[in-house]
Amino acid sequence: MSDLTHLNAKGEANMVDVSEKAVTTRTAWAEGYIQMSAETLALIASGEHAKGDVFAVARIAGIQAAKKCSDLIPLCHPLMLTKVQVDFELQVEQNQVRIETMCRLAGKTGVEMEALTAASVTALTLFDMCKAVDPAMVISGIKVLEKQGGKSGHWTRD
Template sequence: MTESNNRPALTHINGCGEAHMVDVSEKNDTVREASAEAVVVMHPDTLSMIIDGRHHKGDVFATARITGIQAAKCTWQLIPLCHPLMLSKVTVDIRADRPNSRVRITSLCRLSGKTGVEMEALTAVSVAALTMYDMCKAVQKDMSIERVRLLSKSGGKSGDYQVAEHD
């Protein structure tokens, strides 16, 4: 079913306009993968403190990485209409970009199943970024979390997607 503007209809809305969880029981299991990113922008001295290991709360990157992985596994508990998924792989990569005084967080989620993992990848980077903010807010309150977006997805009926540009 499509809307009048040739865009797909919203799958989480039933014929009466009510939110519902999509029934995926008839779908075939396929390998599905998604990657996402978030960018945390901060002052150069805040970034140096994290990189140099001088943060009084400990290893900010390690904590954010573990939190992002855990968040991906709990996405169905946070987003009401997401299915609980048996993820076979979750990675969270954190890279400091000193020249631009920012940190780029990327995630990769994979499974063999009936539904995609885009929300898990997006949740991983979002919560990892929020963890970095939480750990550093005593030092800098005006950090920003930017460019939370899906980078790619593969598998499933809707096919593959790749963001047009990466940096």
Template sequence: MTEFTHINSNGEANMVDVSHKQESVREARAEAFVTMSPDTLNMIISGRHHKGDVFATARIAGIQAAKRTWELIPLCHPLLLAKVEVSLTALPESNRVRIESLCKLSGKTGVEMEALTAASVAALTIYDMCKAVQKDMIISDIRLLEKSGGKSGHFIAEK
């Protein structure tokens, strides 16, 4: 098992020094799900939600969140993201919305946390916009799907 990189020799949390690392193209994808009632999902899909376009708002929120991850997660580096994409897919057969995020840059550190933050905040935004009509929605299965670049190489989550 590899060592924790955010713990120094004294056992204290610290920000990893990436100044010696080589720049490389780094990319990460993450997903999250929001489960809701068929009525709530139908309201979103049909555009009848009184707050407007839920998916468009969640998409923008996810993009903004990725760009601000370093302000939210204490030991994350501020990154110059080259691309952030958030896609939302209604899954009526399971009464869920699937959110997938993609973050990409050329830099010295990975973008996994940015992708995870984008998916998470997009899910939270769906909850926020729909809580007036349903309070028992479930946000679940937030996970890293894939990452590439850097010393640790390519990772793909099992299905």
């Protein structure tokens, strides 16, 4: 494992200098899950939830979150994202929604934190919109699935 790059020689917090890194296309995918009651999942799937299209609101929240990642995570670089995507998969047998996010840019630093932030805030927004009918929902499994680009190349979760 390499040395920690977010600490300087004195052990102080340090934003990494990426000015000498090459600009490459960088993409990251992340996922998360929100488990809920069968009734709540049915409300969402049918579009009959009292708050309307919760997926549309959660998708916008996830996209906005990716764009604001550097405002939330102290040492993240502000990035010019060229693509943010948020997708949903209803997993009826598990009473859950799988969230998958993708972030892309042409830049000098990766977009894993943006993809993770998008997945997290998307799940939090689903929770917020459905908590009145199902306060026992559980958010879990937020992780990076894959990343491409940069010096480290292509990485995929086993």
